[in-house]
Amino acid sequence: MLEQIENWIDATNLKYSSQKVSCDKFSNEFYGFYPTEFLKNAYYVVVDQIPKPDFASLREVGLGDFVDTDAAGITYKNTYYILPHVATNLRVHFHELVHVAQWLELGADAFMLRYISEIQQCGYHNAPLELMAYGLDAHFTNAGKGINIPKHVAKTL
Secondary structure: OOOHHHHHHHHHHOOHHOOOOEEHHHOOOOOOOOOOHHHHHOEEEEEOOOOOOOOHHHHHOOOOOHHHHOOEEEEEEEEEOOOHHHHHOOHHHHHHHHHHHHHHHHHHHHHHHHHHHHHHHHHHHOOOOOOOHHHHHHHHHHOOOOOOOHHHHHOOO
C-alpha cells in the first residue's frame, strides 16, 4: 500500500509541477523559523480541490474519514496543496511547512507509516504529527520567539 501511495504522490506532484510556487517568498515572514535554504526547496500549489489518494486499501485500514475530510491543506513530501481561501493565510503555510520538515526528517515510508498509524490510533486531531504542527503554528501566530523549525522537528521526532 505504501508504494501505491508514494507512486500516487509522485504523480500528483509531477502533475502540478508547473503550478508550484517556491516558499522562499516567505523568507521575511518566517525569518528565524525556517532557513532560506529550506524554503527554497519547499513548494505550494493553490488548488480548487485538495488532491487525496482514494484507494480501497486506505478505506480498508480505517482511513476513510481522513480521505473524506474537507481539509484546507495537505502536504506530500516537499509540496503542499492549499485551497484559494487560505492562500494568503500565513498560519496555514507555516503549518504545512512543519509537515514538509517532518517528511524530510522521516523520509516518505516512515512518514506515511507513522501518519497512518497515528490517524488510526488517535484520530486526526490528536495525531502527534498534527499536534506538533498545530503547536508550532500557534507559537508563530502568537509572536513566539524564533525556533529553527527543521532542527526542532529533527530533534523532537
